[in-house]
Amino acid sequence: MPPVGAHLSEEWAEVEYGLQEGFVSTIEGDELVVHGECPRCHAQTAWNFRTGQMDEVSKAIADSVAAQETTILCACGYTHKNRPADANENGCGAYWPIKIPEVGQ
Amino acid sequence: MSLADKKWAKLADEQQFSQLQKVHGTAANWRTALLAITSLFAVVTIIKGPEKAADLSSTGKIVVAILVGIAFAGLLVASGLAMYAAYGFPSREKLLTGETLREWTASEARTARRCLKIAAPVFFGAFVAVAGAIAVTWFDKDWFPPSPPAFLYVERTDTPSGVARAPICGELKTGTATTLVIKVKKATGPEEQTVPLTDVHRMAVLAECPG
Numbered sequence: 001m002p003p004v005g006a007h008l009s010e011e012w013a014e015v016e017y018g019l020q021e022g023f024v025s026t027i028e029g030d031e032l033v034v035h036g037e038c039p040r041c042h043a044q045t046a047w048n049f050r051t052g053q054m055d056e057v058s059k060a061i062a063d064s065v066a067a068q069e070t071t072i073l074c075a076c077g078y079t080h081k082n083r084p085a086d087a088n089e090n091g092c093g094a095y096w097p098i099k100i101p102e103v104g105q
Numbered sequence: 106m107s108l109a110d111k112k113w114a115k116l117a118d119e120q121q122f123s124q125l126q127k128v129h130g131t132a133a134n135w136r137t138a139l140l141a142i143t144s145l146f147a148v149v150t151i152i153k154g155p156e157k158a159a160d161l162s163s164t165g166k167i168v169v170a171i172l173v174g175i176a177f178a179g180l181l182v183a184s185g186l187a188m189y190a191a192y193g194f195p196s197r198e199k200l201l202t203g204e205t206l207r208e209w210t211a212s213e214a215r216t217a218r219r220c221l222k223i224a225a226p227v228f229f230g231a232f233v234a235v236a237g238a239i240a241v242t243w244f245d246k247d248w249f250p251p252s253p254p255a256f257l258y259v260e261r262t263d264t265p266s267g268v269a270r271a272p273i274c275g276e277l278k279t280g281t282a283t284t285l286v287i288k289v290k291k292a293t294g295p296e297e298q299t300v301p302l303t304d305v306h307r308m309a310v311l312a313e314c315p316g
Contacts, residue, residue: 014108016107016108030211048118052120071110071111071113071114073111073114073115088115095108
């Protein structure tokens with residue numbers, strides 16, 4: 001296992017992983033942001049959640065979804081070979097479920 | 106979990122770019138429906154209103170006028186809010202950057218949604234007022250029954266030759282220092298009868314004429 005932050009330049013591929021742990025949640029601006037390490041390319045990645053109506057994500061809203069399982073994908077921002085032009089993503093292609101962590105834990 | 110979950114995650118992320126359009130679309134539909142209902146209500150009220158109002162009691166007329174006024178005001182406010190939600194107003198000129206566009210989009214979507222949140226209950230309130238006005242026109246006579254007219258019952262003195270005169274009962278129209286004019290219902294129709302006060306033996310006010 002490479003150290004945290006040690007990015008592996010894997011080729012882009014839609015690889016499915018099991019439930020990942022070790023993610024943390026923060027409220028940044030009007031979004032709930034979940035940070036953690038991509039299980040495939042091992043880069044630090046973040047996935048943002050917004051309300052459906054462009055409202056600010058309050059602590060109450062964040063708490064209401066805590067521990068819910070959801071799928072996120074790698075958004076490491078690194079270049080990965082063979083990423084299709086229309087992929088509309090900026091990671092290595094990996095995706096995995098997490099349990100949304102409670103903000104501040 | 107499957108690849109579909111990944112696609113849904115991406116789709117949810119992309120919603121931020123179409124949110125304002127969706128809110129504006131919803132508001133435009135509300136605006137169209139509200140304006141159509143307001144126009145229909147206005148036309149029906151203008152054409153049928155005076156005719157229906159003529160049959161109402163005075164209390165009924167006041168109640169219907171108030172309810173129709175509330176309904177009109179409510180529909181106009183709701184339509185105005187829906188129009189504002191659908192179109193907004195031109196905002197102050199400022200440098201367009203990704204951040205300002207994002208802030209503006211979020212702010213516009215919030216404003217449009219707030220307007221619709223107010224417009225919807227106002228519309229339903231106006232609808233209730235219309236229903237109330239219709240109910241008053243239907244049940245006016247039950248809810249606001251006309252006060253029964255008081256009838257004047259006059260027992261007359263006998264004629265100088267001693268012949269008894271039949272009592273008169275009817276609605277008092279006018280009275281002078283010497284006479285009373287009473288509207289009497291007869292088989293042939295209402296008829297005004299003048300009674301000299303000298304002929305009056307006794308008078309009483311009744312809710313209904315005997316016989």
